[in-house]
Every structure is written in C-alpha cells, then in structure tokens.
Amino acid sequence: MKFKADRATLIKSLAHVQNVVEKRNTIPILANVLLAVRDGKLSIAATDLEISLVEEVTAQTTRNGAITVPAATLYEIVRRQPDNAEIELDHPGGDAQLALRAGRYATSLVALSVDEFPKLDAGKLSHHFVLSAQELRGLIDRTKFAISTEETRYYLNGIFLHAAEGDTGPVLRTVATDGHRLARVEEPLPQGAAGMPGVIIPRKTVTELRKLLDEASGEVEVALSETRIQFTIGNMRLTSKLIDGTFPDYDRVIPRGNDxxxxxxxxxxxxxxxxxxxxxxxxxxxxxxxxxxxxxxxxxxxxxxxxxxxxxxxxxxxxxxxxxxxxxxxxxxxxxxxxxxxxxxxxxxxxxxxxxxxxxxxxxxxxxxxxxxx
Missing domain, CATH: 3.10.150.10 (DNA Polymerase III, subunit A, domain 2)
Structure with a gap:
C-alpha cells in the first residue's frame, strides 16, 4: 500500500475515525485504524466492535494494499506537520513497518495485519430512507439531553427511533427519557421508513453521529435492521449495533388532562x-x-x-x-x-x-x- 495525501484532508479524516476508537481496550487491534488502498481509492476505518466508521479520502494512490496502525499515534504525527504538508505513507507488505514521510520528516510505525481487524459488514439492512442533515440534527439535538446514563436501565441509554402515527399523519419519531424528563420529537415520515422496526440507538453512536452532522449540509442515507443501523453522510459511513431491549411505552407518561x-x-x-x-x-x-x-x-x-x-x-x-x-x-x-x-x-x-x-x-x-x- 502506498499513497500521498495533503495534511488537511488526512487530519480531518483521522479526527473523525479516532473518536470511534475505544481509548481503554484489551484488544490491541481495536486501538488501530485501517488504511486501505483499492482501485485508486483510499479508505480509513476504525471500530470498537459496537460502532464502525469508514471514510473515503482523496489521495494520490500508487499501490493497492491495506494495513492497520495505532490511531492516536498516527493522528498526533499528522497533526504536528505544517499546514501545507504533503504526507506519504508506504507499506510494502508482510511484517514491515509503515513508513511515513512529510518533507524532511520521516518515521515508521509498527503495523498489525488487517487479518486481525474486525470485519465491518453491516449485514442485511431491511429499511432504507433519506433525511436531510438538518432534519436529523433536529431529531437528535432536541432529544439527546434526556438520554439516561443509568447503566442498570440500559434500554434508556439511547434514543428510540421509530415510525408512529402523529396528529397530522405518519411521522418519524425520536424519544429519550431518563425517568425524570422525557423528550419526543417528530418529522414527517420519509419514504421507505414505513414498517421499520423501532430501534434504540446507543448514546455513543448518537454522540459520534452528531459530530459528523456538524460538517454535513446535504442528505443522509439511513439504513437499518432490528440489530444494526447505518448512516451514510457524503463519503462517511457510520455503522452501529443497536441496544437489545424494549423501550418503555412512553405515551403513558405524556399527560393528557393538564389544563x-x-x-x-x-x-x-x-x-x-x-x-x-x-x-x-x-x-x-x-x-x-x-x-x-x-x-x-x-x-x-x-x-x-x-x-x-x-x-x-x-x-x-x-x-x-x-x-x-x-x-x-x-x-x-x-x-x-x-x-x-x-x-x-x-x-x-x-x-x-x-x-x-x-x-x-x-x-x-x-x-x-x-x-x-x-
């Protein structure tokens, strides 16, 4: 694997994926990012086994291949390069280290084989629909503050996303509650979302998704099944496991007779x-x-x-x-x-x-x- 990329492009992508990396883990490969060059395209990926993020990056590719290197170390090295630096990464294969050059700077990083890196297959996702980045931001921002942090009631540790019948017709709803407060927000039901299973998106996934949405202005493709959800935002693809639990009947909590x-x-x-x-x-x-x-x-x-x-x-x-x-x-x-x-x-x-x-x-x-x- 060999490619060149400008610092600004590389640091932006590394900042995205390193947020997914679990800082305290007992599996060394999970501290690494996966760099892969295939058919002239560079992708950078990370996972903590619950969430994965893959981003395609603009680069000058020379040789196909893939390798994993420590995420935090690579990020720090790239971050400290001059703003206009062009960075070359070269891994000849086998057990060799990854060589990194930027101007007169050169270093090498211990690499781990991609064979040890978890597969990032989301499986079959039964429902697909599209939301604008603005709509998705609104659904998240107006509910995430009410997500519970109480681990014993794990089924409240996320946002409940589901299709429902609103006052004016079918809607897509997000709901969060910690038992002391409840937030319920809705948008018109997008095409393709009818009949979708109600899913609980974990708190960490919500946090990372919201960071990515800060830079988004177009449409977000959402695909989900009963066990996983995937968000495609431009050249980024965030995939997450869902919380395996039953969200409570929140409608019973919403008062009807207050006057x-x-x-x-x-x-x-x-x-x-x-x-x-x-x-x-x-x-x-x-x-x-x-x-x-x-x-x-x-x-x-x-x-x-x-x-x-x-x-x-x-x-x-x-x-x-x-x-x-x-x-x-x-x-x-x-x-x-x-x-x-x-x-x-x-x-x-x-x-x-x-x-x-x-x-x-x-x-x-x-x-x-x-x-x-x-």
Whole structure:
C-alpha cells in the first residue's frame, strides 16, 4: 500500500475515525485504524466492535494494499506537520513497518495485519430512507439531553427511533427519557421508513453521529435492521449495533388532562432560573415556581448559602389559571427550555403531577418534566 495525501484532508479524516476508537481496550487491534488502498481509492476505518466508521479520502494512490496502525499515534504525527504538508505513507507488505514521510520528516510505525481487524459488514439492512442533515440534527439535538446514563436501565441509554402515527399523519419519531424528563420529537415520515422496526440507538453512536452532522449540509442515507443501523453522510459511513431491549411505552407518561397554561419567553425564563438557582451549589438544586394570574415567582433556598427569588410580572407572563406551586430540578428545566425557540408553554395539572412543556410555535416536539418537592 502506498499513497500521498495533503495534511488537511488526512487530519480531518483521522479526527473523525479516532473518536470511534475505544481509548481503554484489551484488544490491541481495536486501538488501530485501517488504511486501505483499492482501485485508486483510499479508505480509513476504525471500530470498537459496537460502532464502525469508514471514510473515503482523496489521495494520490500508487499501490493497492491495506494495513492497520495505532490511531492516536498516527493522528498526533499528522497533526504536528505544517499546514501545507504533503504526507506519504508506504507499506510494502508482510511484517514491515509503515513508513511515513512529510518533507524532511520521516518515521515508521509498527503495523498489525488487517487479518486481525474486525470485519465491518453491516449485514442485511431491511429499511432504507433519506433525511436531510438538518432534519436529523433536529431529531437528535432536541432529544439527546434526556438520554439516561443509568447503566442498570440500559434500554434508556439511547434514543428510540421509530415510525408512529402523529396528529397530522405518519411521522418519524425520536424519544429519550431518563425517568425524570422525557423528550419526543417528530418529522414527517420519509419514504421507505414505513414498517421499520423501532430501534434504540446507543448514546455513543448518537454522540459520534452528531459530530459528523456538524460538517454535513446535504442528505443522509439511513439504513437499518432490528440489530444494526447505518448512516451514510457524503463519503462517511457510520455503522452501529443497536441496544437489545424494549423501550418503555412512553405515551403513558405524556399527560393528557393538564389544563393550567403558563406562557413565557424562553430567554426571560431561563435567565431568571439561572440567577435564582445560583444561590445553591448542589448538583440537583431545586427551584420553586409560584404562580398566580399573570405572575410567576421563581425561588430557591440553600441551607448553606441562603435564599433567592425573582418575580416576573404581566409584561412577561401569561397565566390565567388559579394559584399553583411546583418544584423542578433547575438543570432539568434549563435542558428542556433550551430546546424552545420562542415562547415556552408549561401545561400543569397540579404541584405533584407531570408537567407538559411545548414550544408555542412548534408542535413537532413534546417534553415532560417530573416535579420534585421543594
């Protein structure tokens, strides 16, 4: 295998694939990236056995072949080269080391045979559909904050992607919950997604996919089966195993009879919550919302630091129901309201029941917050 590539192209691809590499592993080959030249094309790949990423890279190829080398080491060497450097990698085959040259710089890296590298075959993927990068970003960004980190309930450690029947017709939904909050977001069902199995995409896959979407502007091809999902973004292909579990019946958690509605600008509300909650350094610090007609008082107290409150009046608050007091964890409030673009609607039943949160101008997302005692 032999090829030349400019530093900018190579470092960008290596940055993508090295994120997939498991930093702490007991299998040496999993710390390596696979470099392969076939028919004039260079591909760079990495896997941790759960996720794999393959990217085709523009390069001047001289000789076909494939080899694996330590991902972190190769990335650091390439990163430290001058911006305009042209980098040549040459592996003659067999047990030889990989030679790397850039200008007057030269080094060699211990290589492992591709025979030891896991096969990256996704198997048969039964459903195929296309989403815009913007749509997929929206589905992820507005739900990922609610993914659980509690390993015992492993089936909540990801985003549930499935086809459903929405208020206006078939939709593609993402749902995440950690038991304290729930996020449900939907887009019109794309062609090819009807009848797809409901799948749980693991948290690490969601994180890596979201990084790749930062650089995407076109369409994303999605293919999936009951055990795997694959995202093709330009010249990159991310494949992942799915969480083998049953996502809970989230519809039962979404309240239907709440009738007390608070409307307030997202920024005004978030700023006030931030100022009031600053009184406490507790990780799970609660804030209390006290409501009366067109009046909201946000308050918090800490045994060590004292107390704080802020009053928001009729120029900011629209609330026409009776008095209500309810408490929430400050961070959970902020996480949910950060997803709202303009005015946020809180729809309450009472001080102990789940609260519905919506964007007044966007019906595609629904959030649920569980209250806490204050």
């Amino acid at each position: 007390k509605v608070l409307r307030i600008d997202k920024k005004d509300f978030n700023d006030a919550v931030g100022r009031v909650s600053a009184i406490s350094s507790e990780k799970h610090r609660p804030v209390k919302l006290s409501l009366a007609k067109d009046l909201l008082v946000i308050s918090a107290a800490s045994a060590e630091q004292g107390s704080a409150s802020e009053e928001l009046g009729p120029e900011l608050v629209d609330y026409q129901s009776g008095p209500l007091e309810i408490g929430f964890q400050a961070r959970y409030l902020s996480d949910v309201t950060e997803q709202i673009k303009g005015k946020v609607e809180f729809i309450f039943a009472d001080g102990a029941a789940p609260t519905l949160v919506r964007d007044q101008d966007d019906a595609s997302a629904v959030y649920v917050l569980m209250p806490m005692r204050v």
